[in-house]
Amino acid sequence: MLETFNPVFLIFLSYGIGAIGTSILKSTGKLAWYSNHNYISNKLTKTLGVLVFGWLIRKSFMGKFNQKLKFKGKLDEARLEQLKAEMTLAENSHLIGFIVLQMYVVFLSFWGIELWQLILYTIFNIIFNLYLVFLQQYNKRRIDKLLSLSQSIGS
Numbered sequence: 001m002l003e004t005f006n007p008v009f010l011i012f013l014s015y016g017i018g019a020i021g022t023s024i025l026k027s028t029g030k031l032a033w034y035s036n037h038n039y040i041s042n043k044l045t046k047t048l049g050v051l052v053f054g055w056l057i058r059k060s061f062m063g064k065f066n067q068k069l070k071f072k073g074k075l076d077e078a079r080l081e082q083l084k085a086e087m088t089l090a091e092n093s094h095l096i097g098f099i100v101l102q103m104y105v106v107f108l109s110f111w112g113i114e115l116w117q118l119i120l121y122t123i124f125n126i127i128f129n130l131y132l133v134f135l136q137q138y139n140k141r142r143i144d145k146l147l148s149l150s151q152s153i154g155s
Contacts, residue, residue, distance in 0.1 A: 007124035010101055014129060018097030022089055034092050036144075038137050050134045053127070057135070077150050084143045091136035098129035 025031045045051065073079070105121045 007121050010104070010121060011097075011124055011128045014097035014101035014104075014125070015093060016097075017100050018093035018095065018129075021096035021100075022092045025092065026089070031088065031092060034088050034095075036140075038141070040134055040137070042138060042141065045134055045138045048131075048134070050131055050138060053131050054135045054138075057132075075146065075150065077147060080143050080147055080150075084140050084147075087136045087140050087143075091133050091140070094129045094132045094136070098125055098133065101125045101129065 022031065025034075040048070102122065102125055105118060105125065108121070109118050
């Protein structure tokens with residue numbers, strides 16, 4: 001049975017579970033806390049290679065997945081706020097997906113999966129869930145700078 005679970009399937013499954021969890025948080029009004037929450041600094045983001053990963057995402061087929069996270073057109077406060085809200089949803093979905101998948105991996109480790117599978121699942125989970133959380137947080141901080149600049153110019 002374990003042979004049917006591959007890391008790519010588990011990543012997509014974890015994101016689906018994360019999207020459901022995010023919808024629940026949004027409907028209960030608990031999602032607002034995540035809007036300005038940060039787990040790592042800009043310096044650590046750069047040190048971990050998250051920005052290089054972001055470049056790879058944009059240049060690969062993965063850049064086609066969530067078109068709502070692309071900014072096109074003129075700098076507009078309303079559009080920037082909307083983009084930040086979409087990033088918060090995607091970030092939270094990946095965070096929930098990361099947590100759920102890592103809990104599943106720990107569960108599988110007690111079930112007797114091979115060490116290499118445990119490592120592979122964890123690496124895929126970090127790259128395709130946790131790194132995306134960090135990337136979206138970095139981009140939200142950039143949006144906040146643009147919003148702050150826009151508001152100071154408008155004042």
